Amino acid sequence: MLEVNGIYKNFGDLQVLKGVHLNVEKGEVVSIIGVSGSGKSTLLRCMNLLEEPTFGEVWMEGRLMTPVDPYLHEDVIRASNTFKKLVADGMNDTDAIHKIKDEDLLKEKRKGAEGAEYAALMQKIYDENHIDINLGRQKMGMVFQNFNLFNNKTVKENITLAPVKIGKQRLKAAKKRGEKTVKTPADIEAEANARAMQLLERIGLQDKADVYPSTLSGGQRQRVAIIRALAMDPDVMLFDEPTSALDPEMVGEVLDLIKDLVRSGMTSVIVTHEMGFAKEVSDRVIFMHDGVIAEEGTPDQVFNHTKNPRCKEFLSKVLY
Amino acid sequence: MTLGSFLTNIINIMAKYWQVFLLRGIGYTLLLSIIAVAGGAFFGSIFALLKRSRIVVFKAIISAIVSVVRGTPMLLQLYIGVFVFPMIIPKLASLPYIYSVTIVLIINSSAYVSEIIRSGIEAVDPGQMEAARSLGLTQHTAMLSIVLPQAIKNILPALGNEFIMVVKETSLASTFFVGELMTSYLLVKGNTYLTMECLFIVGVLYFALTFILSKGLAAWERRMKAHA
Numbered sequence: 001m002l003e004v005n006g007i008y009k010n011f012g013d014l015q016v017l018k019g020v021h022l023n024v025e026k027g028e029v030v031s032i033i034g035v036s037g038s039g040k041s042t043l044l045r046c047m048n049l050l051e052e053p054t055f056g057e058v059w060m061e062g063r064l065m066t067p068v069d070p071y072l073h074e075d076v077i078r079a080s081n082t083f084k085k086l087v088a089d090g091m092n093d094t095d096a097i098h099k100i101k102d103e104d105l106l107k108e109k110r111k112g113a114e115g116a117e118y119a120a121l122m123q124k125i126y127d128e129n130h131i132d133i134n135l136g137r138q139k140m141g142m143v144f145q146n147f148n149l150f151n152n153k154t155v156k157e158n159i160t161l162a163p164v165k166i167g168k169q170r171l172k173a174a175k176k177r178g179e180k181t182v183k184t185p186a187d188i189e190a191e192a193n194a195r196a197m198q199l200l201e202r203i204g205l206q207d208k209a210d211v212y213p214s215t216l217s218g219g220q221r222q223r224v225a226i227i228r229a230l231a232m233d234p235d236v237m238l239f240d241e242p243t244s245a246l247d248p249e250m251v252g253e254v255l256d257l258i259k260d261l262v263r264s265g266m267t268s269v270i271v272t273h274e275m276g277f278a279k280e281v282s283d284r285v286i287f288m289h290d291g292v293i294a295e296e297g298t299p300d301q302v303f304n305h306t307k308n309p310r311c312k313e314f315l316s317k318v319l320y
Numbered sequence: 321m322t323l324g325s326f327l328t329n330i331i332n333i334m335a336k337y338w339q340v341f342l343l344r345g346i347g348y349t350l351l352l353s354i355i356a357v358a359g360g361a362f363f364g365s366i367f368a369l370l371k372r373s374r375i376v377v378f379k380a381i382i383s384a385i386v387s388v389v390r391g392t393p394m395l396l397q398l399y400i401g402v403f404v405f406p407m408i409i410p411k412l413a414s415l416p417y418i419y420s421v422t423i424v425l426i427i428n429s430s431a432y433v434s435e436i437i438r439s440g441i442e443a444v445d446p447g448q449m450e451a452a453r454s455l456g457l458t459q460h461t462a463m464l465s466i467v468l469p470q471a472i473k474n475i476l477p478a479l480g481n482e483f484i485m486v487v488k489e490t491s492l493a494s495t496f497f498v499g500e501l502m503t504s505y506l507l508v509k510g511n512t513y514l515t516m517e518c519l520f521i522v523g524v525l526y527f528a529l530t531f532i533l534s535k536g537l538a539a540w541e542r543r544m545k546a547h548a
Contacts (some may be wrong), residue, residue, distance in 0.1 A: 050450050138456030148451035152469045161465065162455035225451075232455055 001026045001267060002140070002236050006072050007046050007056035009039070016042045017053070018291035024236065024269055029262050031278035031299075032271045034288035035314060040271045041145075043288065044240050047269065048140045049133055060139060061235065063131035068122050071101050079121045080106055080114040138166060141229025145241040147221040149213035155224055156209040159196040159231045164189055166232075192231070199227040203257060219250030223257050236267040243274060275318055279303055287311045329517045337508045341521060345504030346529065348418075352490045352500055355422055357483045360429025367434030368441065369463075382434070389431035395492050398424050402496055417496040425490065432482055440475035441467060473544055480537035484530045491526070501525060 002024040009017040016039045024030050032040045045051040047058060049065055057072055058065045070076040077083050077097050082105050086096040100106060107113040150158050167188035174181050200206045203223045213221055222242060229237060239258065243251045255277050262268055262281050272278050278285055278299065285302040287295035287310075295302055295311040306312055334341070367386070370378040389397065401424035406413035412420055444467050452462035472479075494502035505522040509515050 048454055050454060134456045134458055136456075137454060140454070142451075142454035144447060144451060144454075146445075146447055148445070148447035150448060150451065150466050152466065152473070162452075162457055165457060165461055165465070166455075229455070 001028075001061055002047060002269070003059040004043070004047060004053075005057045005059065006069065007043065007053045007058070009042055009046060009051060010054045016291055017046065020056075020288075020291075020293055022286070022293070024267060026235075027265050027267055028283050029268045029270070029281055030284045030286060031282040032269065032286045032288060033273070033275065033278055033314075034294075038288040039291045040288050041240055044238050044269060044271050047238055048137050048142055050142070059129075060131065060136045062129075063136065064126070064129040065131060065133055065136040068125045070106050070118075070122060071104075073121075073125065076118065076121050076125070077101070077106070079117040081118065082106055082114060084115075138162075138232055139235045141226075141232060141234035141237040143222070143226050143229055143237065143239045143242050145244050147213075147218070147225045147245070149216075149221055149225055149228070151213060154210050154212055155200070155205070155216070156193070156196050158213065158224060159199060159228045160189070160192040162228075163192040163195065163231050167192065195231055196227075199230060200224075203227060217250060218246045219253045222246065222250075222254045226254075226257055226261070230261075236269065237261065239268065239270040239272070241271050241273065243272070273318070275303070275315075287314065289314075326517060326520075329514050330521060333508060333512060333514060333517055333521065337504075337511075340504045340508055341501070341525060344499055345501035345522075346525060348498065348500040348503070349487060349490050349529070352418075352422060352425060352493065352498070353483065353487045356425035356429045356486045356490070357433075357479075359426035360433040360482070360486070361479070363426065363430035364433030365437055365468075367430055368437040371434065371438060372441065385427070386431045386434060389428055390435075394428060394489055395495065397428060398492055398495060400424075401427075416498070418493075418498040421493045421496055421498050425486065425493070428489075429482065429486055432485075433479065436475050436478045436482060437471065440471035440478075443474050444470045476537070476541050476544060480534065480541070483537070484533055487530055487533065488526065 004020060004022045007017050007020045008015070020039075020043055022030075022043070032043065034040050042051055046053045046056075049058065053066060055069055055071060056066070057069045068076070070080070074097060077100055078093075080100070082100060083096055086099065087093065091099070112119065149155075150161065153161060168185050171181055171183060171185065171188065197206060197209065200209055203226075205220060205224065208216065208220065208224075213224065216224065226237075226242075242258065243254050246254060251274070255274065258268075258270070259277075259281055270278065270282070280299075282299050285297065285299050286293055287302060287306075287308065289310045295306050295308040297306075302311065303315060306315070367382050371382045371386075373379065398421060402417055402420045405420040405423055448466050448470065449462055452466045453459070457465075490500050491502040493500055494506060497503050497506070501522055505518050509518045512518070
């Protein structure tokens with residue numbers, strides 16, 4: 001459902017991600033653990049392109065959100081002038097492809113350098129699969145470590161802003177295409193408001209609908225942030241250390257809400273330092289080290305039977 | 321000159337020329353300031369957004385304008401404006417100087433306001449933009465409904481200062497006799513030969529104007545703060 005393919009991410013000279021493949025299935029709950037600086041948060045942020053991967057592709061429900069990465073498509077490499085030249089120089093096919101991949105030989109930066117066949121194939125793959133980045137993001141809810149509620153909006157406005165704006169955009173687009181629409185902008189607002197109140201009731205904060213986020217506690221803010229993401233009816237939720245900025249006594253209420261969500265079948269990717277939580281809710285645990293996935297498996301496999309020395313060392317240092 | 325005769329002179333001047341000071345002088349000063357700041361806020365926002373855009377040409381042009389405006393005296397800009405704008409826009413040649421002066425004031429104010437707004441935008445937590453984008457809102461919508469309102473709230477004090485600065489800077493426009501408060505001084509002094517008295521009146525009026533403005537802006541700021 002959500003697939004990242006061969007993701008590399010460089011910040012200047014610093015390589016944070018060094019080739020990560022991850023496929024999250026529908027309904028699956030994936031926890032990502034690891035020491036600070038191992039690239040867990042960067043990986044999560046690459047999934048909805050808050051960070052643009054340097055190489056690699058992100059696929060959401062079979063649609064491509066990033067540009068095409070030629071190194072992931074053998075047919076594209078075969079169409080390139082560089083490949084043709086290597087083969088003409090007497091190298092065999094497999095070696096040429098490996099050499100191109102390993103040494104980053106495609107000169108795609110200069111347009112047309114790899115020939116018309118290459119360019120046409122790249123364009124074809126892009127046109128067939130690409131989805132607008134904003135459309136992709138509408139299907140992914142993101143929860144941040146620092147909540148990031150909109151300070152200039154009330155709690156209810158925080159929740160309704162995106163559904164209302166995007167609902168109206170869709171309405172406008174439908175009208176432009178000449179489709180008959182039954183809904184009016186007022187209907188969209190009314191629906192969003194009703195949904196917001198329903199969500200607020202779910203977390204027991206309906207009496208806070210009209211206050212500003214600055215008056216809420218950390219735990220309340222994070223719970224509002226979670227239902228703000230839910231208001232877009234996402235197909236997958238991304239949690240970026242959702243409890244790391246909370247006071248200890250508020251961690252529980254946020255974890256309970258996430259647990260609740262996960263149990264209702266929400267596909268989730270959770271970057272967390274709460275090992276007990278990861279062990280309890282995950283279908284799959286991923287241990288990241290130094291920009292790659294170093295260990296991966298069921299919670300039992302990773303927490304109790306790992307063979308990976310880095311993972312063992314990490315788990316021995318954290319209490320859970 | 322005794323204090324008594326000084327005060328009597330002031331009263332006499334005000335009795336005869338109050339319209340020149342209070343209506344024309346203050347009127348034009350306020351008019352010029354409001355147009356300059358409103359235009360400055362409008363074009364300044366556009367400048368600030370262009371400077372943050374990815375298009376290098378825009379960035380370079382805006383940086384150049386801002387550097388030149390901030391690096392040269394206002395009076396020089398007024399001179400250049402008054403002589404150059406009518407050459408570019410022939411229509412201006414037949415109009416009073418005040419039109420060219422207004423354009424210069426707007427450009428000047430835009431440059432300063434754009435820097436204020438840019439710093440205001442940069443002071444907003446990047447997480448706000450990220451949260452908006454993560455919900456699928458466009459860059460444009462996120463900027464307009466989330467980042468800019470917060471930026472404007474942050475920069476209200478600086479914008480208020482800019483407004484007060486502009487009120488005082490319009491006095492330079494008196495070089496071209498456009499009718500604002502300092503022009504009133506030149507007019508009345510020319511008729512009465514009472515330099516000190518006229519300067520005193522104009523000084524009190526400028527002070528009163530900026531004082532009321534700063535108090536008014538402070539009250540407005542408090543209200544804005546109370547609303548979030």
